Amino acid sequence: MSKVAWIGLGVMGFPMAGHIREKGGHELTVYNRTAAKADDWAAKFGGQTAATPAEAARGAEFVFACVGNDDDLREVTLGPDGAFQTLGEGAVFIDNTTASADIARELYAAAKERGAGFLDAPVSGGQAGAENGKLTVMVGGEEADFKRAEPIIDCYAQKVKLLGGAGAGQMTKMVNQICIAGLVQGLSEGIHFAQKAGLDIPAVMETISKGAAQSWQMDNRWETMMNGEFDFGFAVDWMRKDLGIAMSEAKNNGARLPVTALVDQFYAEVQALGGNRWDTSSLIARLNAADKK
Structure with missing residues (x-):
């Protein structure tokens, strides 16, 4: 059993920390910006709460974070009450936030100065994956x-x-999001085309999902996309944040991402439809909205 701290109890962090407590039996202290959420977590899983990230990290062997963006991450690590103020020598900080590779490298260097380790460890699988x-x-x-x-x-x-080294986790997550963006746009256009052609969409999907077009998105989202249901986790606002990170990194490394840039603008159109909190499969909504004009 290890002494673990967890910072950030949103829709992902709350169940992730819970699994560490329940499956691993580790001693956990949690911090959340909204203290009531930390109290709820402690009541459910039996851990301790802390008033600041620094308090949570004091004496911990492993410190996890899952927050919103680079600025949030910098605040909970390097800020006056940040975890790095008390991060002990030999401790390891594990960051599950989807953030930039730049801040991963920055925090890796800051942890090393304190005799600690740092892992950038973004995740994929959405709210359902976190809960399960x-x-x-x-x-x-x-x-x-x-x-x-x-x-x-x-x-x-x-x-x-x-x-790989510091930043490799974040850059791999960028690859993940680039691939998802293209897949969802392709699936949106395919379903839209099938609707216009008057095809039996369930029969089409049952057939092509057994061939080269198969993907997780197809298996799990075609039906809800067809029905205009977009309440399944990872929001458009978050996807645009992630794609922005990827395109910024591409400027640094010289990668060309024309489709990613285009899909990002399609997501901006979804936001204009009021879909900021719709899930990423809502790309089809902009195609259907065009029919109503």
């Missing part, structure tokens, strides 16, 4: 830190892999 403990975790950092943290990360994951 079946996330894919993409990790950047040093192998020794990864080996120590891996058994705890396993509590909420179905796949965990070290992919």
Whole structure:
């Protein structure tokens, strides 16, 4: 049993921390900006709460974070009450936030100065994956830190892999989001085309999902997309944040992402329809909205 701190109890962090407590039996102290959420977590899972990230991290062997963006992450780590103020020598900080590779490298260096380790470890699988403990975790950092943290990360994951040095986890998550954006747009256009052609969409999907067009998005979202239901987790606002990170990194490394940039603008059109909190499969809504004009 290890002493663990968890910072950030949103729709992802709340169940992820819960799995560490329930599956691993670890001693957990949690912090959340809205204290009531931390109290709710402690009441459900039996851990302790802290008033600041620094308090949560004090004495912890492993400190996890799952917050909103680079600025949030910098505040809960390097801020006056941040976890790095008390991060102990030999501790490992594991960041599950989807953030930039730049801040991953910055925090890796800051942790090393304190004699601690740092892993950037963004996840894929959405709210359902977090609740079911079946996330894919993409990790950047040093192998020794990864080996120590891996058994705890396993509590909420179905796949965990070290992919390179600091920032490699975040860049792999960028690849993930680039691929998803193209897949969802293609599926949206395919369903839209099938509707216009008067085809039996369930029969079409049953057939093509057994061939080369098969994907997780097709298997899990075609029916809800056809029915105009978009309340299934990962929001358009969050996807645009992630695609923005990917396109910014592409400027640094010279990658060309024309389809990603186009799909990002399509998501902007979904936001204009009021779909900020619709899930990412809502790309089809802009195609259907055009029919009504």
